[in-house]
Amino acid sequence: MWLIFKKEFMELVRDRKTLIFMIALPVLVFPLLIGGTIFFTSNALEDAENKVLKYAVIGNANVADINSALSEDGSMLERVTLTAEQDYVAMIQADELDFVLEVPTPFNSEVLESGQLAINLYFNDAGLNKVYQRVSAILTPLSEEYQLQAFRALGLSESQQQAIVTPMLINRENVADNREVWGERIGAMLPYFLFFLCLQGAMAPASDMGAGEKERGTLETLLISPMPRYKLVLGKFFAISLSGVIAALVTVSSMALWTVIISQGLAVGFIVELLSSIGVLDFVLVFLMLVPVVAVFASLLLSLSIYARSFKEAQSYMGGLVMVMIFPIILAMMPGIELKGVWVWVPLTNVALAMKELVKGTMDYVALLGIFGSTALIAGILLAFSVHWFNREKVLFR
Structure with missing residues (x-):
């Protein structure tokens, strides 16, 4: 068994493609995904914030207060005069205009006399833009000024004004600490990255040890050796599992390292605070929980690989396994599903829930017994099925 393990693992180490999945992919994918997402999102938001907006005012277009408020931000706004024949909705859809303000006629700033003033804002909200936010930021101070004028006309004190604007004030007192708050948001995505990268780390060697052996014609040589079939399976199983465990270890270490680097570079203090609050024991438990998960993946991948007629067929089977892996992670993200009761015993979902609880700092360590x-x-069970599969000639020589 150990000779098979040594042989298979040495072949893995010599295989450049396997090393990419085991080491390079976990080290590079996480920072590229997170850093790339942050970079492109930040650039898109900055472009939307600094874009010069073309606009027009229709209806009562000569309201001095609105024109004055818009002109104060004149360097970022460009006014366009429309004729009666022009279709401003079509112009917005064609990106010839960014927004149009429709001001009611008549327009009276004395809101006690005129009532609520309804200004219609036409813009295209299908893409990433900040038109509504920027226009609101311009017109909100004007609306607040009208409100103060009405309060002064009514002779209301400051406390009476606050009572009218907000008759009942609800003060939020969150008893959860920052680690629990951000752990709930970030921890739910952690199993997705870890499971996926562990599966990828075990997929390449599993394809080669089953279907690859068939294509090269070396499987028959192993089968005629005096070694029992179950030892042959265990040797391959441990080699695949070790590949996945290495990918898991590199992934956990890479995520911790790159998260600190990215957060410090972007001055994201809460991420540094969150990571510093997670103890070494929690990181170790995250890694240890990945070990049986990798064993599940290794057993299942080995069975699929030995069943496939060719390396290409094995890859197609394993590609579908990714969709199966996502389902228990989605279950763990659904509201109302917690690491309690029956969910402690649901494979993969319980590990995903436990990882989230470890990041939050609310882990019930007794539940680890059920999870492991x-x-x-x-x-x-899957490993026993692999042994059964290897004992069937119809499967080995399909």
């Missing part, structure tokens, strides 16, 4: 037990049981 159920996941190890599934891995053992």
Whole structure:
């Protein structure tokens, strides 16, 4: 068994493609995904914030207060005069205009006399833009000034004004600390990256040890050796599992390292605070929980690989396995599903829930017994199925 393990692992180490999935992919993918997302999102938001907006005012277009408010931000706004024949809705859809303000006629700033003033803002909100936010930022101070004028006309004190604007004030007192708040948001995505990269780390060697052996014609040589079939399976299983465990270890280390680097470079203090609040034990438990998960993946991948007629067919089967892996992670993200009761025993979903609880700092460590037990049981059943598969000539020589 250990000779098979040594042989298979040495072949993995010599294979450049396997090293990419085991080491390069976990180290590079995480920073590229996070850093790329932050970079492009920041650039898009900055472009939307600094874009010179073309606009027009229709209806009562000569309201001095509105024109004055818009002209104060004149360097970022460009006014266009429309004729009666021009279709401003079509112009907005064609990107010839960014927004149009329709001002009511008549327009009376004495809101106690005129009532509420309704100004219609036409813009295209299908893409990433900040038209509504920027126009609101310009007109909101004007609306507040009209409000103060009405309060002064009514002779209301400041406390009476506040009571009218907000008759009942609800003060939010969140008893959860920052780690729990941000852990709930970030921790739910952690299993997605970890499971995916561990699966990718085990997929390449699994394809080669089953379907690859068939294509090269070396499987028959192994089968005629005096070694029992189950030892042959265990040797391949441990090699695939080690590949996935290395990918898991590199992934966890890479995520911790690059998150600190990215957050410090972008001055995202809450991420540094969150990581500093997570203890070493929690990081170790995250890694240890990935070990039985990798065993599940390794057993299942080995069975699919030995069933496939060719390397290409094995890759197609394993591609579908990614969709199966996503389902338990989605379950863990659904509201109302917590690491309690029956969910402690649901394989993969319980690990995803536990990772979120570890990041939040609310982990019930007693539940680890059920998590490790159920996941190890599934891995053992799948491994036994792989041994059964290897004992069937119809499967080996399809």
